[in-house]
Amino acid sequence: MKNLLFLIxxxxxxxxxxxxxxxxxxxxxxxxxxYRVGEWLPxxxxxxxxxxxxxxxxxxxxxxxxxxxxxxLKQLIESDPEVYMLFHQMFDQVPxxxxxxxxxxxxxEVRNYLHMLQLINQVMTKAPEFNKTGLVxxxxxxxxDWPMGTEAGASAFLNPKVNAQFKKILNEWAVFxxxxxxxxxxxxxxxxxxxxxxxxxxxxxxxxDFICDPELPYHGFTSWxxxxxxxxxxxxxxxxxxxxxAVIANACESAPYRIATNVQNRDKFWIKAQPYSLEHMMNGxxxxxxxxxxxxxxxxxxxxxxxxxxxxxxxxxxKTNVVDGSYYAExxxxxxxxxxxxxxxxxxxxVATRALVFIEAxxxxxxxxxxxxxxxxxxxxxxxxxxxxxxxxxxxxxxxxHFGGSTHCLIFRPEVNLEFDMHGQKPGLDxxxxxxxxxxxxxxxx
Numbered sequence: 001m002k003n004l005l006f007l008i009x010x011x012x013x014x015x016x017x018x019x020x021x022x023x024x025x026x027x028x029x030x031x032x033x034x035y036r037v038g039e040w041l042p043x044x045x046x047x048x049x050x051x052x053x054x055x056x057x058x059x060x061x062x063x064x065x066x067x068x069x070x071x072x073l074k075q076l077i078e079s080d081p082e083v084y085m086l087f088h089q090m091f092d093q094v095p096x097x098x099x100x101x102x103x104x105x106x107x108x109e110v111r112n113y114l115h116m117l118q119l120i121n122q123v124m125t126k127a128p129e130f131n132k133t134g135l136v137x138x139x140x141x142x143x144x145d146w147p148m149g150t151e152a153g154a155s156a157f158l159n160p161k162v163n164a165q166f167k168k169i170l171n172e173w174a175v176f177x178x179x180x181x182x183x184x185x186x187x188x189x190x191x192x193x194x195x196x197x198x199x200x201x202x203x204x205x206x207x208x209d210f211i212c213d214p215e216l217p218y219h220g221f222t223s224w225x226x227x228x229x230x231x232x233x234x235x236x237x238x239x240x241x242x243x244x245x246a247v248i249a250n251a252c253e254s255a256p257y258r259i260a261t262n263v264q265n266r267d268k269f270w271i272k273a274q275p276y277s278l279e280h281m282m283n284g285x286x287x288x289x290x291x292x293x294x295x296x297x298x299x300x301x302x303x304x305x306x307x308x309x310x311x312x313x314x315x316x317x318x319k320t321n322v323v324d325g326s327y328y329a330e331x332x333x334x335x336x337x338x339x340x341x342x343x344x345x346x347x348x349x350x351v352a353t354r355a356l357v358f359i360e361a362x363x364x365x366x367x368x369x370x371x372x373x374x375x376x377x378x379x380x381x382x383x384x385x386x387x388x389x390x391x392x393x394x395x396x397x398x399x400x401x402h403f404g405g406s407t408h409c410l411i412f413r414p415e416v417n418l419e420f421d422m423h424g425q426k427p428g429l430d431x432x433x434x435x436x437x438x439x440x441x442x443x444x445x446x
Contacts, residue, residue, distance in 0.1 A: 052109050052142060059122040069172045070121045073165045077113055083162060087113040089152035110143055119143045124173055127182040127224045129192035130199040140169075144328050157328040158351065166327050174225070174381070174402070182224035194227065195219060203304055209236055210306075229307060229400050237306075239395035240439035245363035248313060248418075248443065249394050251371055252408050253306040253436040254299035256427035259420060263411075265292045280350035281372065281409075283323045287358055290368055293414035297440070298349070299427075300407040308400040309373055310437050311392045312410055315361040318368065320384050325353040327375070349374050349409060355382035357398055365443045370411040373401065395437045410440075417444045 066074060077087045091112050110116050123139040147153040156162055176182055187193040195214075200206070210230045213220040221227040241247035260276055265288070267275040276296050282288040301307060326348070353375040360368050373382050381402040386392060412418060420441045425431050434440065 055119055055122060055139075055143075056109065056115075059118045062122065064121065066117060066121050067124055067172070069169050070117055070124070073120075073169065074114075074117050076161060076165050080161065083156065083159060086152045086156035086159070087116075090147040090150045090156055091116075093150035093152055094146045110147070116143060116147075120169065124169075125176050125181075127177060127185045129185045130194045130196065130202075131192065141328065148328050153328075157326055163324070163326055167324070170327070170381075178223050178225045180223060183218045183221065183227075185224070186218040186221055186227055209233060225402055229402060231308065232306060237435055237437045239437045242394060245314060245361070245394075246365070246443045247439050248366075248410070248441040249310065249437045250299075250434050250440040251309055251312045251398070251410060251436070252299065252301055252373075253433055254301045254408065255431040255433050256422050256425065257298045257300050257407065257431070258296075258427050260296045260298075262293050262414075263291070263296050265289070277350050278411075281354075281411075282356060282370070283321070285319075285321065285356065287319065287368065287370070290413055291370065291411050295412045295414075295416065295418055297410045297420065298407060299434070301401070305433060306436060307402075307406075308436075309371070309398040309408070311359065311394055311396045311398050312371065312440065313359060313361040313363065313366055313369065314392065314394045315359045315363075315366075317386050317388055317390045317392060318358040318360050319356070319388055320358070320386065321356045322382050322384065323354050323356065325375075326351045327353065348376060348407070352376065353382060355384050355399065357384065357386070359392070363443060365445060366416055367413060369413070369416075370409075371398065372409040372411060373399065374407045374409070375401065376406045417446050418442070419444050 065071075077083050091110070110119065120140055120143060123143075126139070141148075144153070144157075148157060185192065185194055188196045190197040193199060195206075206212075207214055207219075209232060211233055212230065218227075221230070237253075240249050263276045263278055265277075266279050267277040278288050278291055282291075349372065355373040357371045357373075358368060359371065375382055382399065383402060384399040386396075386398050392398070418441045421439050422431075423434050423438075
């Protein structure tokens, strides 16, 4: 198990996805608030509210002692004065009105850090059930959703000690999600089973698209992680123009989010526009200066889809690096995001856990490029499967996210002249997935 820090999109929005684009309005009713991101199916915030209520009731009835790794977070909060202050303030700063609270007393659903710890403890041995309507992917993210959007939350979730402890919690969760015990949801229950009636309607071609054996228990998958990192059957995602090095292939099964040109060495990435800041994105790597003034293409992954990474070009792996970063930080410039950090996808390229893969393309018109894979919330295990000095062919696997949707960037030098192919759509949070290994851009000689 390789640094499974990812963990998981636990309900992964199952038939929804990364989380929501639309901001909540604050009306006093509990009417559904529909939103749609990328190719993910519509969901509503009322379902997330109900999921939280059910989790709270379950945790309060259980009252199990905190697992050691969760108790370590409690000790950190209570022993460090700055962390202690921030974990009190973040809950105090959540507005005391709907939709930020739902209980009859007018208090936020997650009332304080002790309540937060109790709820995190409750989800540590749960695997994600299928849910065609609910947003409930990223269960810890759901628990922290409103506190993440406060000023205190922004500070707390950028704290290195806090992130180090969340990394330990997520690694421990990964042990369960990589075990046979996590397969119980890979059944045929019509509503919650990943091979049940509703899941089949959401993923109608699953058995034809992905390597599995319907005749075996759990379709032959050995764990939840094994199910989520499933592979396409041979021929399902052919490589675009395999003999033409001018054609760049899509690195992930992903929806276009943004194309930026003339990117800067340093920029104010925390402001509303979330500009890219190369030195921070690449964690001060000396190769970063080669890309100043260049182009970045960013796209985000769908929850129900495919989560392995593929090389956009043929070339030599120059350098790889996994940068430890935040898990629950979002920019306060976006306000309260009902699915944070979805609206902070530009911002998190500078602060979240991420993997950098530098490739010297065989095509000299491309030269050195960088592919960056960025974890979001629980989805932060960046598993690189290539090595420095290795030659890869366009379309070869580079690695994978464990448990889920996330975001990634292709970064090009300023000398590279590109024509992007968005497959008939505009980049943004309402775009649709473009198949992995299909054409995403073409290099044009100047």
